[in-house]
Amino acid sequence: MKKLVNDPADVVDEMLAGFVACEDGVERLPDTDVIVRSDAPVDGKVGVVTGGGSGHEPMHAGYVGEGMLDGAAAGAIFTSPPATEMSELIAAADGGEGVLAIIKNYEGDIMNFDTAAELAGVEYDQVIVDDDVAIADSTERTGRRGVAGTVFVHKVAGAMADRGEPLDEVKRVAEKAIDNVASMGVALTSCITPEKGEPTVDLNDDEIEIGIGIHGEPGVERTEIQPADEITDRLTGDVVDDLNLDDGSEAVAMVNGLGGTPLSELYVVARRLDQVLDDRSIDVHDVWVDEYCTSLDMAGCSVTLLELDDELRGLLEHPVSTPQLND
Amino acid sequence: MKKLVNDPADVVDEMLAGFVACEDGVERLPDTDVIVRSDAPVDGKVGVVTGGGSGHEPMHAGYVGEGMLDGAAAGAIFTSPPATEMSELIAAADGGEGVLAIIKNYEGDIMNFDTAAELAGVEYDQVIVDDDVAIADSTERTGRRGVAGTVFVHKVAGAMADRGEPLDEVKRVAEKAIDNVASMGVALTSCITPEKGEPTVDLNDDEIEIGIGIHGEPGVERTEIQPADEITDRLTGDVVDDLNLDDGSEAVAMVNGLGGTPLSELYVVARRLDQVLDDRSIDVHDVWVDEYCTSLDMAGCSVTLLELDDELRGLLEHPVSTPQLND
Amino acid sequence: MDDTDATTLLQTVLENVADRVADEREYLTELDSKIGDADFGANLHRGCQAALEAVDELDDPTPAEYLETVGKTLLDEMAGSSGIIFGMSLMKASAELESGVTPETLVAFTNAFRDNVAERGDVDVGSKTLYDILVPVADTLQASVEMDADEDELIDASARMVEAARRGAMFTAALRAKRGRASYTEWRSVGHPDPGAVGILIILQEIHSTAEA
Amino acid sequence: MDDTDATTLLQTVLENVADRVADEREYLTELDSKIGDADFGANLHRGCQAALEAVDELDDPTPAEYLETVGKTLLDEMAGSSGIIFGMSLMKASAELESGVTPETLVAFTNAFRDNVAERGDVDVGSKTLYDILVPVADTLQASVEMDADEDELIDASARMVEAARRGAMFTAALRAKRGRASYTEWRSVGHPDPGAVGILIILQEIHSTAEA
Ligand SMILES: Nc1ncnc2c1ncn2[C@@H]1O[C@H](COP(=O)(O)OP(=O)(O)O)[C@@H](O)[C@H]1O
Ligand SMILES: Nc1ncnc2c1ncn2[C@@H]1O[C@H](COP(=O)(O)OP(=O)(O)O)[C@@H](O)[C@H]1O
C-alpha cells in the first residue's frame, strides 16, 4: 500500500495538525479531533456544526469559517467521531442562540450526535442530509445516504446564521435545501483505506459502479466502463428525475471529484452536464467543479443538483471565507 | 483503462468546453485551445500569458483572471501547443503595453513560443521557469524542468501587471521569483495518459520515484515506499539546500498534489514540512495545500518554497480572481 | 464473587480480549469490507487498546466502575456506530453491578446491555446487527440463572452463551441487512455474517476461556 | 520530374506514411514512454491525419505549396517539440522546390530541412534526437547526386537513405540524451532509440517503397 502516511493509525491526527498549521482562521480544540473557527463561539450567532468520519477531505473542516461552519468534529477514517468530542464542539459553537447540527444520514453520526446533544445541554437542533438518489427510499433500511450535496446545505445554513437568523429559521432553510438537493456518484476504482491497505470494493479493470457511496458502500449497478458522456447522462438523469426538475426550474450544479480523478476529467463531465441541463431547459445558475466530498483515493465523481428559489440563490451567493471556499 | 473520457483524442477540447461553460470571467478564442480573460486585452496593462501541454490542471487555464494571467494556450496532453495558437494568444493579450510569456523550461514550449513571438509581431518578452531541483544544472541537458513553482511566478508577475507596472518591471519580478523558487516531487504511482492507457513509468507495489517530472519523466532515485515524514524531510531538505535558505529567511511554501493523492495525505506532508522549516528557523509566511500543478492521475506530491522579500510578499498577497484562486 | 476477585477477573478478560482482537483485526475489517466500509477491525482494536490504558489509571475500582470506564473509553476511542453502541450500553449496564457481582446482577447487566443496544440503535432482531446475537446470549444466561445455577454452573452457562452467540452470528449471515452500512448492500448482504456480531462472539469466547482457566 | 507527377507522388507518399504511422502509433508512444512522456505516437498520428485533410482542400498545388501546407499543418496540429521541428523545417525547406523537383533541388530541400532542425532545435549530432539521422540521410542523398545520379538512380539512393536512417536510429540508441525530455533520464536513456529518429526512419521507408512501386 503506497500512501503518504506515517503510522496509518495517526493519519487523522497528523492531517489535522497540518491543517491548522497551514490554514488561517481555524484552530483545534485541545486533545480533540475537532476544528473550530478561531473566533468561535460567535456571540449572538446560531452555531452551525457538523461531524463525521474522515477520508472525505476537504469535507468537513475545509468548510469551517466565516459564513459557513462554526466547527466540525473529525472521526477516524470512515468512522463517526465520538459523542464526547461532538458535545465539546456543540459547546464551543454556542454563541447563546443555540446550535444546529447538520448530520449526514449515517447511523453512527446520528447516534453519536444524539448522545452529544444530551451531554452538551445547550439549545440544540439537528437536520439529516440524505441526498444520495442511488438508494431508493425504503423503510427497511436506514434510508438514503448523505453525500456531496451536504456542502450546499452547509453553505445556505451557514449564510442564514451569518445573517443573524434564529435557530428555527436556520433549520428551516437547511431542511429546504435538503428537500431540494440530490446526488449520484460513480466509482471507476475502489478507495483504499490506510487500515486495510487494499481496495474496499473489488472492481476489475473494465468495471465501474454506478451509485457508489462515499465510504465505498455498494451502488445500484456494476457495468462496463462507458464513455464519460453516457455516464454523465445516467447520473444527471437520475438526479433530475429525483428532483422532478422541469422546464424553467433553476438549479446550481456540482461535479465533485472522489479523490483520484484529475480535474481535466471533471470538466469533461461538466461539459456534458451543462448540455443535458440545457436540453432539459433547466436554468443553470452556476456549476461547481472540484473535489468537495471525496472518498480517499477513489477514482470517479458525483453529480449534485440543488433546485434554487430566490432565497436559496441569495444564500448560496453569501460570501464565505474558509480553507476550501473563499469568495 | 478507466477514465471519465469519451474519445481520448477529444479530452482537451471537451475539458476546455466544460471549463468555459462552468467558470466565470474566462472565454475560449474561437477554434482554438486558448483560454483568455473575458475582458482581454486589458488596455494599458502588460499582458501576462503562458502555455503548455494539458494534463496539469488546474494549471494553466485555472489561473486566468484578474490579477494573474491574461490567457493560457493548452496543448494536447503533455504536448506543447502550436506556435500559431500561441501567437493568437499573444495578440489577444496585448493591451498596448507589451506581453510577457512565462514558459516552463521544456524545449517544445520554448521553440513554439519563439516562433509565436515572431508571428505575433507585438512587443514581447519571456521568462523561463526552471524550479525542479531534481535535475542538477548541467550544460549537457536542457536544464532544470519547470514544475509547480510556476504558479508563484504567475501570481507575482500577474500582480505587477495588475498594478500597471511596465513590461521590464513585470519581467524583473518574474525573474526574481524564478531565481528564488525551488521544487521537488515524488511519485507513488505513475500517471496514465489517455493515449497510452497504461502507466508511463512502471513503479512496482512498494516503489516510489523521488524527483519525478510532471510528465512522468524520470526522477533522481527509486526507493522503497517510506513514511511520509521521511519523504517530506528529503524533499524539503533538497529544496531548502538548493535555495540555501538559512536562519531568518522568510518563505511561502506549497504542498502540491499530483492528481491522485487525497487532500488528507497532503496535510500529513504539510504538517512535517511546517516542522522542518520551523527546525531550520525559516519564517513560514503561508503554506498552500491543494492540487495546483498535477500530472493527470499520478499519486504523489511536490514541495515548493519561494523565498520572500517585502516586494514578493506584497505581490503574493495581491488579490486575484481566477477559477482556481480567489482571495 | 467478591468485588476484588471480580475486578481481577475482568482485567484478565480485557487483556485476553484485547490480544484476541489484535489477531482478528484484519478478519473483522475484511468482514466489514464485504458489506460495510472496512473500519470495524480498526475500531474494535483501537477501543480495546484505549480501554487497557484507561483502566490502568483506576485506583482499586469496583466491577461497576471498571466496566463504566471501559464503556466510556469505547465511546470516546472506538467511535463509529459500534463505539457508541458498545460504549453507551456498557456504561448503562455497569450500574447493575453496583450492588455486587452475583448470578442475578450478571443477568441484569446482560439484559441492560442488550436493551440499550436496541434503544440506542433503534433495532430489533433480524436487522443483521450485533443485537441479533445479544438476544439469544442474554436468554441463555437468564435461563441458567432462573434454574438456580451457582457460580460454578455459571461457567458452563458461559459455554452455552458462546454456542448461542456462534449460532446468532451464523444467523446474521443469512439475513438481509436492514440497519447500518450493510443495509446499502440490500440483497447482496445475504451470505455475509455481521461484523459486529462476530466481534461479540469473539469477546464471549475470551470471557468463557478466561472464566474456565 | 514535372510538378504534377511530383505532387501525385507526394500524395501517395503521404497516404502511405499516414497508414504506416497509424499502425506504428503504439510502438512510437512506447518508445517515448521509455525515455519521454509517451505522447510522440499520438502527436505524429494526429499530424498525419490533419495533413491529409489539409492537402485535400488544395487546388492543384505545386510540390512546394503541397509540402508547405503539410508543414504548416504539422506545426498546428502535431504540436509539441516534434510538431514545430517537423513543421517549420518542412515549411522552410519546401521553398527549395519552387523551381521544380530535380535531384539538385531534392538535395537542397533535404539539407534545408536538416539545417532548420539544427537551428530550431539548437542541437548537433550526438544529442540523441532525430537530427542524428538527418545528417547521414542528407549526406547519402547528396553523395549520389554529386555522382550524377539520374532519377532512376535516385530510387536506389532512397534505399541507401533508408539504410543510413536505420543505422542512425541504432546510433541514437547508444547515446546519452542531451536534448528533449529524454535528457532528464540521463544515463538511463542509453539503450533506448530516439522516438523522433525512429519516426523519420518510418517515413523514409514509406517514401522509398512508394517511389519503388
Ligand atoms: N443501528 C444499529 N444498531 C445496532 N448495531 C448496529 C447499528 N448499526 C451498526 N451496528 C453494528 O455496528 C457494526 C459496524 O460497526 P462499525 O463498522 O464500527 O460502524 P460503521 O457502520 O459506522 O462503520 C455492525 O456490524 C453492526 O453490528
Ligand atoms: N531540441 C530538439 N531538437 C531536435 N529534435 C528534438 C528536440 N527536442 C525533441 N526533439 C525530437 O522530438 C521527439 C519528441 O517529440 P514529442 O514527444 O512530440 O515532444 P515532447 O518531448 O514535447 O513530448 C524526440 O524524440 C526528438 O527526436
Ligand SMILES: [Mg+2]
Ligand atoms: Mg465506519
Ligand SMILES: [Mg+2]
Ligand atoms: Mg510532450
Ligand SMILES: [Mg+2]
Ligand atoms: Mg464500518
Ligand SMILES: [Mg+2]
Ligand atoms: Mg514526448
